[in-house]
Amino acid sequence: MAAGVAAWLPFARAAAIGWMPVASTPMPIPPQDKRKAQDGFIILNVSGTKFQTWRTTLERYPDTLLGSTERDFFFHEETSEYFFDRDPDIFRHILNFYRTGKLHYPRQECISAYDEELAFFGIIPEIIGDCCYEEYKDRRRENAERLQDDEEMDMNNDVAPLNLTFREYLWRAFENPHTSTLALVFYYVTGFFIAISVMANVVETVPCGTLPNRSKEVSCGDRYALAFFCLDTACVMIFTVEYLLRLIAAPSRCKFMKSVMSVIDVVAIMPYYIGLVMTDNDQVSGAFVTLRVFRVFRIFKFSRHSAGLRILGYTLKSCASELGFLLFSLTMAIIIFATVMFYAEKGSTATKFTSIPAAFWYTIVTMTTLGYGDMVPKTIVGKVFGSICSLSGVLVIALPVPVIVSNFSRIYHQSQRAEKRRAQRKTRLARIRAAKIRGTNAYMRYKQNGLLIDALEEEAGKALVGKSASPPFESQHHHLLHCLEKTTNHEFVDEQTFQANCMEISVVNKSGSRTSSLSSSPHGLSSCCSRRHRKKSSFSLPSTNNQELSTIQIRERPVSNSRSSLNAKLDETVPLKCDEAYISPSMVRLSAPVATSSDDASTATTTYSQSNIVRVSAL
Amino acid sequence: MPLCLSSIFSSLFSSLSAIVLNFLLCFLKDDTSDSDLELSMVRHQPEGLDQLQAQTQFTRKELQSLYRGFKNECPSGLVDEETFKTIYSQFFPQGDATRYAHFLFNAFDIDRNGSIRFVDFVLGLSVLLRGSVTEKLRWAFNLYDINKDGYITKEEMLEIMTSIYDMMGRYTLPSVRDDSPFEHVEKFFQKMDRNRDGVVTIDEFIETCQKDENIMASMQLFENVI
Numbered sequence: 001m002a003a004g005v006a007a008w009l010p011f012a013r014a015a016a017i018g019w020m021p022v023a024s025t026p027m028p029i030p031p032q033d034k035r036k037a038q039d040g041f042i043i044l045n046v047s048g049t050k051f052q053t054w055r056t057t058l059e060r061y062p063d064t065l066l067g068s069t070e071r072d073f074f075f076h077e078e079t080s081e082y083f084f085d086r087d088p089d090i091f092r093h094i095l096n097f098y099r100t101g102k103l104h105y106p107r108q109e110c111i112s113a114y115d116e117e118l119a120f121f122g123i124i125p126e127i128i129g130d131c132c133y134e135e136y137k138d139r140r141r142e143n144a145e146r147l148q149d150d151e152e153m154d155m156n157n158d159v160a161p162l163n164l165t166f167r168e169y170l171w172r173a174f175e176n177p178h179t180s181t182l183a184l185v186f187y188y189v190t191g192f193f194i195a196i197s198v199m200a201n202v203v204e205t206v207p208c209g210t211l212p213n214r215s216k217e218v219s220c221g222d223r224y225a226l227a228f229f230c231l232d233t234a235c236v237m238i239f240t241v242e243y244l245l246r247l248i249a250a251p252s253r254c255k256f257m258k259s260v261m262s263v264i265d266v267v268a269i270m271p272y273y274i275g276l277v278m279t280d281n282d283q284v285s286g287a288f289v290t291l292r293v294f295r296v297f298r299i300f301k302f303s304r305h306s307a308g309l310r311i312l313g314y315t316l317k318s319c320a321s322e323l324g325f326l327l328f329s330l331t332m333a334i335i336i337f338a339t340v341m342f343y344a345e346k347g348s349t350a351t352k353f354t355s356i357p358a359a360f361w362y363t364i365v366t367m368t369t370l371g372y373g374d375m376v377p378k379t380i381v382g383k384v385f386g387s388i389c390s391l392s393g394v395l396v397i398a399l400p401v402p403v404i405v406s407n408f409s410r411i412y413h414q415s416q417r418a419e420k421r422r423a424q425r426k427t428r429l430a431r432i433r434a435a436k437i438r439g440t441n442a443y444m445r446y447k448q449n450g451l452l453i454d455a456l457e458e459e460a461g462k463a464l465v466g467k468s469a470s471p472p473f474e475s476q477h478h479h480l481l482h483c484l485e486k487t488t489n490h491e492f493v494d495e496q497t498f499q500a501n502c503m504e505i506s507v508v509n510k511s512g513s514r515t516s517s518l519s520s521s522p523h524g525l526s527s528c529c530s531r532r533h534r535k536k537s538s539f540s541l542p543s544t545n546n547q548e549l550s551t552i553q554i555r556e557r558p559v560s561n562s563r564s565s566l567n568a569k570l571d572e573t574v575p576l577k578c579d580e581a582y583i584s585p586s587m588v589r590l591s592a593p594v595a596t597s598s599d600d601a602s603t604a605t606t607t608y609s610q611s612n613i614v615r616v617s618a619l
Numbered sequence: 620m621p622l623c624l625s626s627i628f629s630s631l632f633s634s635l636s637a638i639v640l641n642f643l644l645c646f647l648k649d650d651t652s653d654s655d656l657e658l659s660m661v662r663h664q665p666e667g668l669d670q671l672q673a674q675t676q677f678t679r680k681e682l683q684s685l686y687r688g689f690k691n692e693c694p695s696g697l698v699d700e701e702t703f704k705t706i707y708s709q710f711f712p713q714g715d716a717t718r719y720a721h722f723l724f725n726a727f728d729i730d731r732n733g734s735i736r737f738v739d740f741v742l743g744l745s746v747l748l749r750g751s752v753t754e755k756l757r758w759a760f761n762l763y764d765i766n767k768d769g770y771i772t773k774e775e776m777l778e779i780m781t782s783i784y785d786m787m788g789r790y791t792l793p794s795v796r797d798d799s800p801f802e803h804v805e806k807f808f809q810k811m812d813r814n815r816d817g818v819v820t821i822d823e824f825i826e827t828c829q830k831d832e833n834i835m836a837s838m839q840l841f842e843n844v845i
Contacts, residue, residue: 012710013841014747015723018762020837021828027837
């Protein structure tokens with residue numbers, strides 16, 4: 001509908017004749033329509049595929065490339081058509097946008113390519129119609145996540161620059177154990193101790209045979225109390241040291257302390273310390289026993305070591321609403337069926353359904369199809385409702401479970417893809433590096449040849465030595481690189497030479513002396529040795545494309561206002577919001593002299609009124 | 620005790636069966652509503668280009684361009700009142716243009732069948748843009764005469780005036796008072812109603828307008844809109 005609003009404007013203006021007889025003041029002069037609608041064809045040649053459309057179709061959206069004078073840059077005089085060296089398949093959708101006013105996103109296209117085309121033609125992605133918007137946004141999000149993953153990986157795989165503080169080094173070691181052997185050792189040691197601690201908790205409770213002076217069995221924990229205590233102490237010491245080190249190393253201590261893992265760490269070691277502090281009297285021993293239960297939370301410390309566990313946790317978090325729904329519906333069903341069963345079984349003698357809360361247990365056991373059999377209905381009515389209860393239990397539980405499962409599967413596959421990409425990355429980068437080396441080798445050869453040729457030329461004085469048979473593009477490129485070298489007074493070298501140089505320089509640096517050759521570029525020293533692969537984000541939309549629709553100012557003026565003057569000299573850049581009080585603009589109107597049909601005023605207002613309506617249609 | 624249990628049982632059963640029956644009925648009803656939907660998507664074709672050219676004062680090219688715009692917006696070839704109101708309201712976002720759009724719709728919909736076809740649209744535009752001043756005045760009179768009885772009464776004029784003032788919206792300077800339309804109608808009738816009989820006839824209307832220079836000048840205003 002938006003595009004059409006502009007098409008109906010002539011109609012609205014014509015209908016304004018209806019106000020003329022009742023108007024009490026004379027009408028303003030209409031703007032001169034200088035550009036009489038040359039309703040001709042425009043031929044758009046996109047990489048050979050010719051598209052034809054009416055000129056007015058394109059001009060519906062004057063803030064895009066095709067609708068504005070920007071397209072004149074692409075005009076090809078010999079064939080009198082507009083030539084664009086872009087993808088014709090995607091262009092089809094863009095042209096359809098002009099025709100129908102709706103932008104669609106084709107599912108088979110790559111999201112980055114599509115976004116680039118949109119950016120080129122000056123179309124905001126937010127205009128994508130409702131039918132395709134969801135798909136588009138999902139793909140965008142996936143792409144952004146992928147890029148973020150790659151960036152994170154990049155940052156992680158960087159060789160550590162030398163000038164990290166000890167604190168940062170420690171943090172890196174903790175977060176990414178693969179960076180150094182020490183970190184790896186620490187990682188495995190903590191893992192081992194977590195396992196030991198958990199197993200000790202478990203084994204403690206196993207009956208270990210009887211003591212000589214007692215008749216009943218004691219658990220292993222009581223029998224070998226000292227041993228277990230020593231083991232517990234050792235584990236807790238390791239955990240405490242680890243926690244304190246992490247706390248010291250954390251770049252943001254508050255954030256670290258609020259994070260889930262740190263909370264788990266604290267909960268894992270607190271019971272021990274509380275137990276130490278507390279004395280062994282009866283009042284608090286009950287609480288002490290409860291505290292011991294918290295020791296089992298140490299098993300959650302494994303989530304740092306296992307990605308799968310993290311995925312599970314993340315899934316549950318992201319499915320919170322489905323889980324909540326499951327819980328809510330189950331609770332509703334439990335209450336309903338428990339009530340029914342209670343009243344159904346009220347009559348029978350010696351029934352276990354003594355109260356509705358007592359019936360809860362039966363309902364839960366039945367709905368989850370466990371069926372312990374400790375509570376069974378005896379009356380016929382009870383049995384009927386009991387069977388309905390078990391049938392509905394299956395349904396209620398089966399409904400949200402696939403949602404949770406599909407969520408888990410999606411997240412799991414995403415992490416799998418991340419792993420795959422990481423593995424593929426290495427081979428990809430190796431191949432790319434090989435290609436680059438070929439290029440630099442070609443450049444080296446060019447330079448050598450050039451020097452040779454120069455030398456020969458000098459000697460032989462313009463000898464007829466032909467230039468090396470490289471294509472003109474390459475030779476120009478090489479010349480460019482050469483110029484760059486001369487400019488920066490540095491030279492391009494190949495990798496082996498570079499590594500060799502780095503070794504020398506690092507040796508020199510370690511010895512603490514700065515030779516004169518290095519002093520020329522001290523900063524270049526550190527950058528020389530660090531292979532910073534700053535990957536340029538090729539997926540960078542200009543920020544204007546991401547502006548929210550709300551920021552598109554609706555430059556609307558009351559066209560119907562009979563007192564308004566269409567040729568009022570209003571500044572074009574003043575955005576008039578619709579809900580703004582019109583006190584200020586109308587002041588301007590009244591003070592502005594009623595302009596005669598001066599050309600410049602009318603052209604200004606022509607374009608203004610045109611842009612006026614166009615803003616509406618851009619929505 | 621067994622009596623109340625059996626009563627519970629029977630009531631539950633009856634309610635369950637009622638729910639099931641409702642479900643089935645819903646499914647049956649769905650089929651009939653679909654067919655209603657199909658009937659309304661009727662396509663309307665306009666008369667031929669030559670006929671339209673004969674009936675109106677537009678050139679062929681102008682008619683072509685008009686039809687393309689019209690068809691783009693209303694692929695079915697008909698504009699119903701709601702669509703018309705929506706389109707017209709988009710030009711006046713700060714006020715409420717629906718009332719005036721309703722009158723405008725009636726002015727265009729000559730045969731009063733609830734929808735504007737292309738031929739109605741183009742005939743109306745032809746009068747407005749290419750017609751003589753008398754024809755335009757006649758059209759305006761037709762617009763104001765809501766019940767199309769040939770007389771404009773004060774009530775009709777008040778309705779039209781209110782709808783025009785509604786399009787202004789709240790934020791105006793000076794602000795629209797409640798009796799502004801009424802005063803305007805009074806002024807209008809003072810000017811137009813020659814014989815002071817409380818109604819304005821077509822002849823009074825045309826005669827008065829032809830004497831008023833402002834109105835005559837403003838009638839020529841939109842000649843070159845298309």
